Amino acid sequence: MSGSYNLCIIKPNKSAFSETFIQAHIDGLAGNKKVLYGGAFPLYDHEGKTLIRSKLGLLSYLIQKRIFKKKNIGVRTRALYKYLKVNKIDAVFAEYGMVGASVTEACKMAGVPLIIHFHGADVYHHDTVAAYAELYQDAFRYASAFIAVSVDMAATLKEMGAPADKVYTASCGVDTAAFPLLDISASAKDFLFVGRFVEKKSPQSLVKAFKIVLEQHPDARLWMAGGGPLFDETEALIAELGLSEQITLTGVLKPEEIRELMKRMRAFVQHSVTAANGDKEGTPVTVLEASSSGLPVVSTRHSGIKEAVVDGKTGFLVDEYDITGMAERMITLAESVELAVQMGKAARNHMIDNYDINLRMALLDNIVQNSINSKAN
16 A cells, blocks of 8 residues: 555644654655645645635634734634645644644544644643643544653653554664764764754753863864753853853854764764643754764763664763763773774664664654555445
C-alpha cells in the first residue's frame, strides 16, 4: 500500500527555521501529500488559499476566534471536513498536540484516521495543556496513534489519558548521510551551541559554565548560534562577565553555515532545563545532528536527551542547573582531543543504529498505514 494513499500533513507554521523535523516528515513520509497550515487549526492550503472560502464564513470565524476566544469553531471544522472529503484524504498527520486536538472533530466527521505527533511544549507547557484539556480528551478518544519523541513524553501522554496501546515513541531522526563523520582530531578547544535562546535551553547557564572552563583553559572558545527572546539578556551577561572576546554570538545561521562551523569544533554543548511554565525539550534535532557529525555532546539529563546521549560513551550528561558539573565535563574534553574523537565516533554509531531518518520514516509510515488499515476494517 506504500505511497498509494492520500496523506494530509497539518502544521501550525508556514515555515519556521527551527522546525526542520516537520519538513523532514513532509519530505520523507510516503503517500500523496497535501500540507495545510495556519495556527493550531489549519486555515490555509499549500497554495496559501483559505479553507473557508466565503467572506461571511471568514468573518464569522474571526469573530468567534478573536472576540469570543473559541477553540471549537463550527465554520472552520466544516471547511476542513469538506477539504478532507474533496481531496479524498486517507489519513491526517497532525504536527503538535494542539493541532491534533483542534482537527479531531473534522477528522471524526470525515471518518479519517488521525495521527498526532507531539513535540514538547504541547505536553509540558502548563497553560497550553490546560487550555486544550477538553479537546485533548476528545483526541485521545478518537485518534488512531499518538507519537511521543521521548520515553518520558510517552509516559506523560499516558498519564494525561492517551490509550497506552496507541502511544508510540519515535524521536525526530537525523539524516546521517547529510551529517557525515567529521575529523575533529586537530580541533581547537572550541565548543558549539545551536538553538533558540529560550528558557528551556538556558543559554545563561551555558555561559556561566563556560566562564569556569576559561579559568583553566583561557584559549577555549564558545560559539552560540541562534536567536530568540533571551538573546539580548545572554549578550548582556556575556559582556558583564567580560567574555565578549571568548564567546561568539552568530545569530541565526543557515543549515549549511552550521555544518561549516561544526567542522572546527571539539564538542557540542547544550544546557536544557525545565522552564518555570513546565515547558521541556522533546529530543533536540541539533543534538542528533552534532552526534551524527561525530561531535561528543555535553548536555543535561533532560527529556529525550537522556536517550540521544549515552553518558560517558557518546558524551556527558549532568543534572539541570549543575553549572559546575557541566564545566568539568567540558574541561575533560578540552584536555583530551583523543577522548573527544572516541566519543564522537560512538555518537555517530549511536545515531546510525537508533536515530537515522530512514529508520524513523519507515516507523512513521508503518504507523500511518496501520491507522488506515484499522479504520478500513
